[in-house]
Amino acid sequence: MNALERASTFGDLLDEEVVVLTVIPDDEEYARDRGWITQGEPFDPETIAAGMQTRANEVAPEATVRSERVSSDEPTATSTTNVVREIRRVAGDLEASVVFIGSENAGSVIAPQSSVGSPVASDQRYDVYVVREPGDEADADDRSDIDSTLDGF
Numbered sequence: 001m002n003a004l005e006r007a008s009t010f011g012d013l014l015d016e017e018v019v020v021l022t023v024i025p026d027d028e029e030y031a032r033d034r035g036w037i038t039q040g041e042p043f044d045p046e047t048i049a050a051g052m053q054t055r056a057n058e059v060a061p062e063a064t065v066r067s068e069r070v071s072s073d074e075p076t077a078t079s080t081t082n083v084v085r086e087i088r089r090v091a092g093d094l095e096a097s098v099v100f101i102g103s104e105n106a107g108s109v110i111a112p113q114s115s116v117g118s119p120v121a122s123d124q125r126y127d128v129y130v131v132r133e134p135g136d137e138a139d140a141d142d143r144s145d146i147d148s149t150l151d152g153f
Contacts, residue, residue, distance in 0.1 A: 003102035003131035008060040025079040
């Protein structure tokens, strides 16, 4: 929901419409991996969409909420590929100027096989902001001083 909070602030500041898009593939494992359903809970796309709408309305009541379903018709496409295609299609149809994407791993990797960040960002029609989801504080040893990366320039 951090991405929605940032998008809502952006929309308010620039007087832009905010559209919340949830793309739900027909893939139970995809839904479980993202915490949309829990172990043992039945896969019901309508229930997932309703839950997303409720959460979006709590964060950004002025936003338009959309839910799109995608199926795995193509044998070589993954659920992530189908989600990326749908995000790009909707962003293009809406002539979006900016797309905000929430990420649990922003700053470390936005291009793993299951991430929509990198493929959505490759579309030149809009800017993309990848917003970090809350997580553990970074270890001081993992941080680097930006000046140390500029040696030799």
